[in-house]
Amino acid sequence: MQSAIILGGGMVGVGAAVHLRQRGWTVTLVDRREPGRETSYGNAGMIQAEAVRPYPMPRDLASLLNIATGRTNDVRYSLSSLHRHVEPLLRYWWHSAPKRHREAIAAWARLIAYATPEHDVLIREAHADNLIRRAGYRAVFRDAAALDHSIKEAEADHREFGVNFRVLSGSELTKAEPILRNDLPGAIHWLDTWTVSDPGALVTAYAELFERLGGQIVLGDAQSLQQTATGWSVNTDNGRIDAANAVVTLGPWSPDLLHKFGYRIPLVRKRGYHMHYTGGATLDLPLVDKGQGYAMGPMAKGIRITTGAELTGPDAQATPVQLASAEASARELIDLGKRAEPEPWFGTRPCTPDMVPVLGCAPRHPGLWMNFGHGHQGFTLGPATGRLLAEMMNGETPSIDPTPYRPERF
DSSP, X not given: XXXXXXXXXXXXXXXXXXXXXXXXXXXXXXXXXXXXXXXXXXXXXXXXXXXXXXXXXXXSHHHHHHHHTTOOSSEEEOGGGGGGTHHHHHHHHHHTSHHHHHHHXXXXXXXXXXXXXHHHHHHHHTTXXXXXXXXXXXXXXXXXXXXXXXXXXXXXXXXHHOOOEEEEEHHHHHHHSTTSOXXXXXXXXXXXXXEESOHXXXXXXXXXXXXXXXXXXXXXXXXXXXXXXXXXXXXXXXXXXXXXXXXXXXXXXXXXXXHTTTOOOXXXXXXXXEEEEEESOOXXXXXXXXXTTEEEEEETTEEEEXXXXXEOOTTOOOXXXXXXXXXXXXXHHSOOEEESSSSOEEEEEEEOTTSSOEEEEOTTSTTEEEEEOBGGGHHHHHHHHHHHHHHHHTTOOOSSOOGGGOGGGO
């Protein structure tokens, strides 16, 4: 019987673990905490069927100047830690050129097409339908010209990828969300995206499904991974575990582990923050405030605001400037209520410079596999890339061509 150690208990790791176990593999999932407590816990709670275009770095001077001078809330940076990001950011800028971004879109959209179908299977098998709403979300605009531009992009996405949306006028938006202020020009309602009331609970539900299928979850130290005569081993609270294969699904921590085996995989590490609010108005559907660079949505713990990207050091103290700005912007739109937690949550999103995940076997180490670098969409894509990885590991014909995601491209 084939065996594997999965290192990392987020949505990506759990998705891979379930798919391998369904194929009869002996699978042990190893993490330092319970599944779904890191980046998979702290997102905007969306399974984004409409996200067919990965985020490119702006290449026009005006946008770059806005970022550099702190005039945008989408991206912030710490000057003292910028040296850590220079090389991957330069690669990111290079890959964001129109032709290369077009290649990334093609590779990305193939994965996105599997996002909701693969989640759908796991949601039903995990009995987690109570966490899911299949009604989309609304992107709201404060500027009519920006709305018109986004409508044209949405029409192009519908033609090319079949994503569905509805344009709401200002009055239609007010009718749909009566608690919003009533002077906005309108919104785009993305219809195919699913939303989750508790992202961490969904990962936990999938992890419990994995255990019911016969998988094992243990606490352990991923950095203890070693190659052995017969495969791979890792130290856990239950002692040393051995398997023929090891899968690195550690998100932003993956390159640190792979470095000791001689792999240099660049990541743009983007920190994000969230906070819950209670006692105010209740939203019908999640909103993305396009002009202000944040999302907010109704969740089990209240309305959650999720910020854009902060470029800082991995061990830097929390500097929730973006959260404060997003909160102020949200209060212009709705009665937000009070903060439900004393401190904001924060975590890191692992973004590859070419905007597509690292997925496949390690070129120089038999039995070592990689699945990370999903950017802002690890929660969306975990089950889809988990299936693709399991197909590759199991010797099946992959559902889609895995070439664009291969680790050796770096």
